[in-house]
Amino acid sequence: MTTTSDFESMGALVTGGASGIGAAVAAMLLARGARVAVLDRDTAGAPAGALAVEADVTDDDAVREAVDRAAAELGALHTVVSNAGIGSIGTVEDNADDEWTRVLDINVLGMVRTARHALPHLRRAAAARPGAVSITQTCSIAATAGLPQRALYSASKGAVLSLTLAMAADHVREGIRVNCVNPGTADTPWIGRLLGRADDPDAERAALNARQPLGRLVSADEVAAAIVYLASPAAASVTGTALAVDGGMQGLRLRPAGG
Numbered sequence: 334m335t336t337t338s339d340f341e342s343m344g345a346l347v348t349g350g351a352s353g354i355g356a357a358v359a360a361m362l363l364a365r366g367a368r369v370a371v372l373d374r375d376t377a378g379a380p381a382g383a384l385a386v387e388a389d390v391t392d393d394d395a396v397r398e399a400v401d402r403a404a405a406e407l408g409a410l411h412t413v414v415s416n417a418g419i420g421s422i423g424t425v426e427d428n429a430d431d432e433w434t435r436v437l438d439i440n441v442l443g444m445v446r447t448a449r450h451a452l453p454h455l456r457r458a459a460a461a462r463p464g465a466v467s468i469t470q471t472c473s474i475a476a477t478a479g480l481p482q483r484a485l486y487s488a489s490k491g492a493v494l495s496l497t498l499a500m501a502a503d504h505v506r507e508g509i510r511v512n513c514v515n516p517g518t519a520d521t522p523w524i525g526r527l528l529g530r531a532d533d534p535d536a537e538r539a540a541l542n543a544r545q546p547l548g549r550l551v552s553a554d555e556v557a558a559a560i561v562y563l564a565s566p567a568a569a570s571v572t573g574t575a576l577a578v579d580g581g582m583q584g585l586r587l588r589p590a591g592g
């Protein structure tokens with residue numbers, strides 16, 4: 334049974350943990366008893382009680398130093414939540430090669446670097462505590478549904494989905510579970526920035542709400558709850574899974590309202 338202290342004596346690292354979904358995950362893990370480090374390029378928004386380690390996930394040396402420091406200061410690393418990511422708007426004609434390189438560097442290679450440097454620590458933890466050790470990556474509905482104006486972002490999240498499955502296969506016999514969550518549009522500072530750039534922010538928000546069968550955006554806490562479940566000992570048999578938290582956007586096909 335899940336308790337409020339099911340992460341007791343576990344160490345957790347959350348990338349992009351100073352804002353939005355990552356900050357909600359870090360706060361929830363702290364509330365559930367974990368020792369938590371937040372890796373972010375700007376740690377100002379990291380929740381109180383978390384160890385803040387500033388690093389950019391595009392810098393391999395910085396990620397290695399941050400992960401090693403987190404593991405040393407937390408005592409062990411059982412949980413990695415690889416969540417740092419950025420958006421990108423446009424069709425395949427709109428983004429130049431350097432923008433493709435920049436976004437893939439953060440959204441895909443950032444997760445590769447984080448996992449690469451965390452794995453030695455996770456292996457040590459798995460030997461002592463089988464079932465409790467995991468990597469959970471933040472993917473997106475954009476990996477599984479064709480969304481307009483998201484060619485580059487979708488390609489990056491499609492890669493995260495495939496990477497999750499491959500990593501799950503590679504590390505299952507080491508006792509390290511690997512899963513991802515696929516949020517629909519989530520009400521985070523990211524979406525605030527997106528709406529801020531829209532010609533008519535209210536109309537844009539209404540369109541985003543209407544796109545999800547539940548009729549609203551999902552919250553950062555709802556996505557965090559799914560991530561924390563996947564990371565928890567209660568999910569000891571769950572690996573190679575993509576858990577949608579998308580208000581029904583992937584799975585449902587509704588008739589128009591009133592139809």
Ligand SMILES: NC(=O)c1ccc[n+]([C@@H]2O[C@H](COP(=O)([O-])OP(=O)(O)OC[C@H]3O[C@@H](n4cnc5c(N)ncnc54)[C@H](O)[C@@H]3O)[C@@H](O)[C@H]2O)c1
Pocket residue numbers: 348349350351352353354355372373374375388389390391416417418419420439443471472473474515516517518519520521522523524
């Ligand atoms: N908000 C949504 O609608 C939505 C939907 C699906 C998936 N996601 C995914 O959720 C994750 C978090 O998004 P959010 O909405 O909470 O965004 P956010 O902008 O609120 O938070 C992202 C965090 O990542 C950090 N970050 C960005 N680039 C970084 C880098 N190079 N190195 C280190 N840290 C970096 C930022 O500083 C920030 O703290 C992302 O991977 C995003 O793709 C978001």
